[in-house]
Amino acid sequence: MAVVKFIAKRLIQIIITLILVMTVSYMLMYYSPGGFMHTTVMASVLAPLQSQNPILYQQVMDQFNSRYGLNLPLWQQIAKYVWHELSFDFGNSMQNPSLSIMSQLKQTLPVSVDLAVGSVVLSVIVGVPLGIVAALKRNTWIDYVVGTVSLAGQAIPAFVLAVIMVLLFGVVFPGILPIAGWGAWKDAILPVICLSAANIGVVARYMRGSLIETLRLDYIRTAKAKGVKYWPMVMNHGVKNSLTAMITVIGPQFAFTVMGTIWVEQIFGIPGLGKVMQTAFTSFDYPLAITSVFLLGSMIMIMNLLVDIIYAFIDPRVKL
Amino acid sequence: MSQPLLSIDNLHVRFARSEDEVYAVNGISFDVYENEALGIVGESGSGKSVTLMSSIGLLRENGKISSGTAHFQGKDLLKLKPRQLEDIRGRDIGVIFQDPMTSLNPIMRIGDQIMEAMLTHRYASRKEAFERTLQLMHEIGIPDPKSRFKNYPHEFSGGMRQRIMIAIALACEPQLLIADEPTTALDVTVQMQILALLQDLRRKRGMSVVMVTHDFGVATNFCDKIIVMYGGQIMEMARTDQFIRRTAHPYSIGLKRSIIEVGHRGKEILPIPGASKALTEEPVGCPFAARCSFATERCFQETPALRIYGEDHHIACHHAEEVARHAV
Amino acid sequence: MAGTVAAARSDALNQKIKNRHRSSWYQGWKRFKRNRLAVVGLVWVVLFFLAGIIGPWVAPYDYRVGDFLAINQGPSWQHIFGTDNVGHDMFSQILYSVRSALIIALGATLVSFVIGVILGLWAGLRGGLADVIIMRGVDFMMTLPGFLFALILVVLLGRGYWSLILAIGIPGWAGYARLIRSLVLGMRNGEMVEAATALGASQAHIARRYMLPNVVGSMAVSLAFGIPGDLAQIAGLSIFGMGLQPPIPSFGNMLAAAGDNILGFPWLLYFPAGIFAITLLAFLFVADGLQEAFSPKGGN
Numbered sequence: 001m002a003v004v005k006f007i008a009k010r011l012i013q014i015i016i017t018l019i020l021v022m023t024v025s026y027m028l029m030y031y032s033p034g035g036f037m038h039t040t041v042m043a044s045v046l047a048p049l050q051s052q053n054p055i056l057y058q059q060v061m062d063q064f065n066s067r068y069g070l071n072l073p074l075w076q077q078i079a080k081y082v083w084h085e086l087s088f089d090f091g092n093s094m095q096n097p098s099l100s101i102m103s104q105l106k107q108t109l110p111v112s113v114d115l116a117v118g119s120v121v122l123s124v125i126v127g128v129p130l131g132i133v134a135a136l137k138r139n140t141w142i143d144y145v146v147g148t149v150s151l152a153g154q155a156i157p158a159f160v161l162a163v164i165m166v167l168l169f170g171v172v173f174p175g176i177l178p179i180a181g182w183g184a185w186k187d188a189i190l191p192v193i194c195l196s197a198a199n200i201g202v203v204a205r206y207m208r209g210s211l212i213e214t215l216r217l218d219y220i221r222t223a224k225a226k227g228v229k230y231w232p233m234v235m236n237h238g239v240k241n242s243l244t245a246m247i248t249v250i251g252p253q254f255a256f257t258v259m260g261t262i263w264v265e266q267i268f269g270i271p272g273l274g275k276v277m278q279t280a281f282t283s284f285d286y287p288l289a290i291t292s293v294f295l296l297g298s299m300i301m302i303m304n305l306l307v308d309i310i311y312a313f314i315d316p317r318v319k320l
Numbered sequence: 321m322s323q324p325l326l327s328i329d330n331l332h333v334r335f336a337r338s339e340d341e342v343y344a345v346n347g348i349s350f351d352v353y354e355n356e357a358l359g360i361v362g363e364s365g366s367g368k369s370v371t372l373m374s375s376i377g378l379l380r381e382n383g384k385i386s387s388g389t390a391h392f393q394g395k396d397l398l399k400l401k402p403r404q405l406e407d408i409r410g411r412d413i414g415v416i417f418q419d420p421m422t423s424l425n426p427i428m429r430i431g432d433q434i435m436e437a438m439l440t441h442r443y444a445s446r447k448e449a450f451e452r453t454l455q456l457m458h459e460i461g462i463p464d465p466k467s468r469f470k471n472y473p474h475e476f477s478g479g480m481r482q483r484i485m486i487a488i489a490l491a492c493e494p495q496l497l498i499a500d501e502p503t504t505a506l507d508v509t510v511q512m513q514i515l516a517l518l519q520d521l522r523r524k525r526g527m528s529v530v531m532v533t534h535d536f537g538v539a540t541n542f543c544d545k546i547i548v549m550y551g552g553q554i555m556e557m558a559r560t561d562q563f564i565r566r567t568a569h570p571y572s573i574g575l576k577r578s579i580i581e582v583g584h585r586g587k588e589i590l591p592i593p594g595a596s597k598a599l600t601e602e603p604v605g606c607p608f609a610a611r612c613s614f615a616t617e618r619c620f621q622e623t624p625a626l627r628i629y630g631e632d633h634h635i636a637c638h639h640a641e642e643v644a645r646h647a648v
Numbered sequence: 649m650a651g652t653v654a655a656a657r658s659d660a661l662n663q664k665i666k667n668r669h670r671s672s673w674y675q676g677w678k679r680f681k682r683n684r685l686a687v688v689g690l691v692w693v694v695l696f697f698l699a700g701i702i703g704p705w706v707a708p709y710d711y712r713v714g715d716f717l718a719i720n721q722g723p724s725w726q727h728i729f730g731t732d733n734v735g736h737d738m739f740s741q742i743l744y745s746v747r748s749a750l751i752i753a754l755g756a757t758l759v760s761f762v763i764g765v766i767l768g769l770w771a772g773l774r775g776g777l778a779d780v781i782i783m784r785g786v787d788f789m790m791t792l793p794g795f796l797f798a799l800i801l802v803v804l805l806g807r808g809y810w811s812l813i814l815a816i817g818i819p820g821w822a823g824y825a826r827l828i829r830s831l832v833l834g835m836r837n838g839e840m841v842e843a844a845t846a847l848g849a850s851q852a853h854i855a856r857r858y859m860l861p862n863v864v865g866s867m868a869v870s871l872a873f874g875i876p877g878d879l880a881q882i883a884g885l886s887i888f889g890m891g892l893q894p895p896i897p898s899f900g901n902m903l904a905a906a907g908d909n910i911l912g913f914p915w916l917l918y919f920p921a922g923i924f925a926i927t928l929l930a931f932l933f934v935a936d937g938l939q940e941a942f943s944p945k946g947g948n
Contacts, residue, residue, distance in 0.1 A: 017788060017791060017792075020788070021792065024800075025800050028800055028801070028803065028804045029804070031804065148685060151932060151933070151936055152929055152932075154932065155876060155928045155931070155933075156928055157880040157883070157884060157928070159884060159887045159903065160880075160903070160921060160924055160928070161925075163903050163917055163921045164922075164925065166917075167914055167917055167918065167921065171914040217422065218417060218419060218422040218423045219423055219424055219425040219426070221417065221423070222415075222417065222423045222424065222425070222433075222488070223425070223436075224406075224409065225376075225378060225409055225410060225415035225417075225489070226409065226436060226437040226440060226488060226491075227406045227407060227408070227411055227437065227440050228410070228436065228437075229403075229440070230402075232440070237425055237428075241425065241426070241427055244427060252790075255791075255793055259793040259795055259796070262888070263884055263887050263888070266887050266888065266904075267887070277888075278888050281799055281802075281803060281888065281890055282888075282889040282890065284803065289803070293796055293799075293800065296792075296796060297791075297792050300791065300792060300793075301791060301792075304791070314427070315426075315427055316426070316472040316474070317426055317427075317472070317474050
């Protein structure tokens with residue numbers, strides 16, 4: 001029962017946050033220079049029309065305004081818009097009025113989710129062992145190498161790494177791995193590696209610190225006093241306890257991974273949410289832009305919620 | 321008497337710090353016999369815990385045993401490889417620690433934590449270990465063991481957790497139990513219960529116990545023999561009844577008086593003038609000299625040897641006889 | 649006899665403590681110098697700043713003027729980093745990019761910092777409802793990546809220097825606000841100050857000896873981490889086609905533009921990507937070194 005209550009409470013928080021984000025985005029775009037008519041297609045078509053045939057122009061404008069509800073008072077526009085978004089009725093994009101936003105997302109969103117999930121999995125698989133090794137060999141050269149590489153991974157954003165990867169596998173060692181496109185599983189290797197570098201760094205550094213701290217705790221001494229051998233002691237008492245704390249780090253990190261996908265997709269030419277978002281923002285396609293912000297935001301926050309729930313299941317001390 | 325179970329001889333332990341070294345234990349020797357309870361009493365920093373932890377390989381990383389031996393069942397524990405020590409810890413020597421709130425793994429069921437010791441040493445099969453765990457939980461006074469088996473440490477009180485620690489330590493029926501301040505972190509009433517339980521378990525098993533404590537009352541109530549430590553050295557060592565009747569070392573007398581003055585057990589011992597300091601140099605002379613009202617020039621220059629003072633009574637003081645005259 | 653020894657010892661100890669406090673900056677610098685990566689990073693960062701300041705005077709070519717007789721050329725003595733598809737000298741482009749990157753990154757970090765300090769002080773000093781609301785705002789900003797807000801702001805503000813400084817700077821306040829608030833709260837009821845007061849230190853002495861190094865150290869560390877973060881965001885916006893409006897050179901634009909003809913003319917990427925990556929690394933190594941040297945938790 002407590003779990004249901006907790007989840008309900010958090011979902012309400014998420015919805016309030018989303019309403020806030022969408023309201024702010026909507027108002028920003030409403031007041032932006034040119035307003036909603038700033039769409040590049042609209043501008044190129046309508047500007048000549050305005051001077052040549054003012055009556056027709058007015059008709060088109062009225063039609064456009066009523067279609068997107070732009071003739072209502074601002075607060076009604078926002079309320080209506082937020083309501084539509086929350087009920088996943090995204091409408092059509094302005095750039096491509098014949099194409100529903102839902103259909104664009106249906107094709108692109110799964111691609112980005114695949115990339116992000118792949119990256120989180122890879123960063124845990126690589127980062128956790130690296131962190132364990134660094135912790136157990138602390139203050140040796142292994143520790144310094146892991147620390148420096150992790151820091152480097154955190155320093156260089158995914159898109160810079162993506163460019164470097166493209167250079168590496170496009171120019172220096174061509175033909176080993178595909179550097180563009182989407183379809184085969186091989187296409188995902190480089191993008192996922194680029195996305196994971198920062199996460200691996202964060203996971204490894206956090207794991208190292210957490211394990212070092214855990215291994216100093218009293219219950220580790222109890223395990224030693226029981227005669228538990230080194231590796232079972234490290235794994236069952238050290239790593240397991242450090243990992244529970246690790247989950248709280250992975251959650252927020254996922255947010256940046258989702259963000260990173262939209263860059264990496266640019267460089268590797270992957271038809272994901274990033275591509276849609278880029279088109280939306282650069283062509284001032286507001287409905288599409290706000291919807292993609294809405295989706296990114298809700299994905300991130302739902303991921304964080306999931307992490308909290310998983311954490312409560314793993315650590316018996318945490319009560320929801 | 322027969323061969324001692326544990327025999328520590330001339331043990332020296334140092335701790336490395338960032339800029340200097342701390343001389344924690346400086347030449348400790350004592351024996352623990354079968355079916356005997358030995359109490360080691362001293363202030364924090366006197367080296368009493370370190371002595372025992374170093375002999376079973378549980379020193380902190382920066383600690384180093386510089387010399388000495390610790391014979392247990394004919395083997396020198398200090399010369400064993402870590403793996404060989406792991407075989408002895410938990411099977412032949414059980415340990416309980418000061419703080420039951422932090423000494424249990426918070427995300428492991430307590431039943432599993434008790435079973436782990438048996439399974440590690442292949443003391444019992446999984447099924448037998450499970451049965452034995454329930455039995456142990458019953459024995460140490462946890463009602464309804466079957467349902468409590470699956471509980472986590474945070475679902476128990478401090479006293480209950482210390483009982484669980486005892487069950488873990490006793491899981492493989494060790495011959496020797498090391499109890500490092502087992503009651504210090506507990507409420508006074510719970511202290512008494514835990515001590516009574518330990519006494520009972522010890523009697524039933526004929527097990528030897530070394531109890532480290534700063535609490536004189538606990539030590540004299542529980543133990544057959546008392547060692548008083550200061551500055552990493554033994555000040556006085558005697559059978560408990562002897563010790564109570566003829567306390568001889570100025571430090572022991574101070575300790576005893578402080579208890580009487582404070583009026584009840586469980587308080588830190590304060591009223592001895594001065595404070596103990598970590599020794600950062602090779603100690604010269606009696607470590608207590610700076611705080612001792614009987615100290616003479618000799619006390620600062622010559623380390624007093626542990627000498628026979630009476631029947632089952634040893635003391636390390638140049639002026640024990642003079643002190644006795646004053647005390648009367 | 650024992651008394652005099654003890655007194656001498658405690659005098660020596662006092663002297664030691666005094667020395668340590670008098671030179672807490674010097675001690676920090678000493679710890680920083682021991683971190684080789686941080687020192688190397690610092691050298692690069694200094695060079696980067698120099699390039700940003702004197703770049704336009706030493707750049708061999710004007711960034712706006714392309715040499716149509718020399719397009720897409722590899723590195724040569726005339727154009728040491730080669731030229732792009734309209735004949736821009738890449739070396740000059742990079743020098744100008746350093747300047748644009750620094751202007752925006754420093755500006756944006758300053759904007760974030762100023763907002764953060766104001767809100768953090770307000771929350772920490774006023775407490776009560778102001779504190780609750782501001783901290784809620786911090787939580788809100790922390791849930792979503794700042795880049796998302798930056799994107800939306802760019803749509804509103806446009807793609808010039810000022811707009812980018814604001815677009816990147818405004819969403820970045822939350823971390824600083826939280827830091828400043830915790831410093832304020834820590835100062836109000838800090839153990840360190842309490843201990844110093846108990847020892848009879850004067851208010852001014854406390855402020856100078858204990859609070860200032862602590863506060864300045866923490867702020868320097870967070871700013872040092874903030875600048876490379878903002879550098880990355882600027883480039884990230886360009887990748888998205890929302891960064892500085894070409895033809896103003898910027899690392900992001902070079903990375904984004906060269907993507908199309910990467911296989912034919914890889915040098916168009918070697919230098920911008922390499923220099924940009926090294927710069928971010930250098931900034932982070934410096935930040936990491938500062939953290940180890942000055943933050944109270946560091947050291948080990």
